[in-house]
Amino acid sequence: xxxxxxxxxxxxxxxxxxxxxxxxxxxxxxxxxxxxxxxxxxxxxxxxxxxxxxxxxxxxxxxxxxxxxxxxxxxxxxxxxxxxxxxxxxxxxxxxxxxxxxxxxxxxxxxx
Amino acid sequence: xxxxxxxxxxxxxxxxxxxxxxxxxxxxxxxxxxxxxxxxxxxxxxxxxxxxxxxxxxxxxxxxxxxxxxxxxxxxxxxxxxxxxxxxxxxxxxxxxxxxxxxxxxxxxx
Numbered sequence: 001x002x003x004x005x006x007x008x009x010x011x012x013x014x015x016x017x018x019x020x021x022x023x024x025x026x027x028x029x030x031x032x033x034x035x036x037x038x039x040x041x042x043x044x045x046x047x048x049x050x051x052x053x054x055x056x057x058x059x060x061x062x063x064x065x066x067x068x069x070x071x072x073x074x075x076x077x078x079x080x081x082x083x084x085x086x087x088x089x090x091x092x093x094x095x096x097x098x099x100x101x102x103x104x105x106x107x108x109x110x111x112x
Numbered sequence: 113x114x115x116x117x118x119x120x121x122x123x124x125x126x127x128x129x130x131x132x133x134x135x136x137x138x139x140x141x142x143x144x145x146x147x148x149x150x151x152x153x154x155x156x157x158x159x160x161x162x163x164x165x166x167x168x169x170x171x172x173x174x175x176x177x178x179x180x181x182x183x184x185x186x187x188x189x190x191x192x193x194x195x196x197x198x199x200x201x202x203x204x205x206x207x208x209x210x211x212x213x214x215x216x217x218x219x220x221x222x
Contacts, residue, residue, distance in 0.1 A: 004155075006155075033209070033210075040214075041214075042201075042212050042213065042214040042215070043201075043203075043210075043212040045209050045210075048208065048209060056208065058209065090155055090156065092156075092210075097143065097205070097208065098143035098144055098163070098205055099161075100146065100158055100161045101146060101158065101203075101210055102158060103148070103155040103156040103157070103158070104155050105154060105155040106153070106154060106155040108153070
């Protein structure tokens, strides 16, 4: 079974802090994604990556950056956390562009 | 711009009923359509993937159909159980990403 693991289930951070959310997949997938999920807005794509050291902006990249130094690991970085970044963050991976996507368990981030 | 809609937003049924969840999308140029389940506070679990060239997929009590020309997919759940209670999300694979509907929250009561 494909496993996508996010480093934390819950995080509480202060406004202005730099925050790192880590995601690791164990199936040698090419593609990795970061989404955030908010009530009434659904899942929105922040960033995605098709290969090591490659990244593409999604629909809402402002205030975020990403890093993919190794194929299995995709990190989401909040450069200076703000309260409007309080959300559920979901990482996903897929082998190719048109294959099944698998999600991690989610990280509930609260910025105070 | 691709838009994905799920109807109904919420559904409550007694155990044992067969039910249908609906998903519609505006742009038929999709790679695939995927159905997910999400339990409260958890991540998404993949249920079924239908490629654009396929008409349906089945897994156990679940059957998903795809009609690209009309921009519709349905998820059929047979003999529902309380353990099926969750939010069900559909997502269309479109160019570089998955575009999600806002989900149907299903409650199956004993």
